[in-house]
């Protein structure tokens with residue numbers, strides 16, 4: 001296995017080759033990959049033409065799978081295109097046709113265009129995400145990643161002190177509200193309970209590397225003991241700061257790329273493409289976090 005970085009980011013984003021994800025991996029290979037995720041936060045594997053079962057098997061080397069269900073999207077079980085081991089990050093319905101303009105599932109999925117970390121709205125947020133590009137768009141559809149360790153390191157001392165003990169409320173309701181999609185109107189009072197906000201610390205430490213990160217996400221709608229408008233202004237400023245180009249890697253997909261990212265130390269977002277016409281078939285498996293953070 002070969003693990004290479006680029007000059008511009010010596011400790012962020014590594015390119016992994018000479019490994020075949022269709023095959024069983026050895027303990028030492030799994031450890032090498034896991035260590036690299038902790039160290040580089042984003043790993044890019046090219047030319048991995050895997051199927052869903054192979055993706056699931058590879059994911060399980062790193063922990064338990066976080067199921068994709070009614071706590072992370074609004075698609076009904078009967079309308080799913082993929083098994084609940086996979087999050088369907090495509091723009092496709094179960095007949096592999098693009099969602100139409102006003103389809104609530106399409107509008108909900110547009111939330112991925114906002115900077116976020118996966119499942120920060122769950123009590124135990126996601127650890128790693130693995131995204132496999134089965135079919136890509138001809139134009140657009142990049143994914144961008146921002147390094148929340150460098151963003152933390154570069155904060156001025158006063159801001160570091162200010163954020164040190166901050167606690168934020170995360171919910172899909174908040175991120176979708178930013179798009180003008182009001183989940184409290186779209187869903188029944190029973191369904192909306194799945195999206196009750198949860199609190200998370202704004203600063204985390206990676207136990208293996210001891211590096212601190214800012215645990216930011218567009219799912220944040222409120223800071224504990226703050227009013228919402230002040231919270232939004234503060235969080236939006238911080239997201240703008242943390243996603244400057246010096247902290248950011250832009251990935252232009254090729255078919256069969258697979259990317260693993262560490263949700264504890266990065267944010268990411270999808271970029272626009274002609275989603276009413278093109279088929280962008282992206283499938284994500286997610287490694288469950290190990291513990292509650294508060």
Ligand code: OGA
Pocket residue numbers: 089112118129131141142143144268269270271282284
């Ligand atoms: C995700 C996600 C971005 C993309 O899979 O969690 O946000 O570019 N994807 O599809």
Ligand code: MN
Pocket residue numbers: 112116117118268
């Ligand atoms: Mn995501």
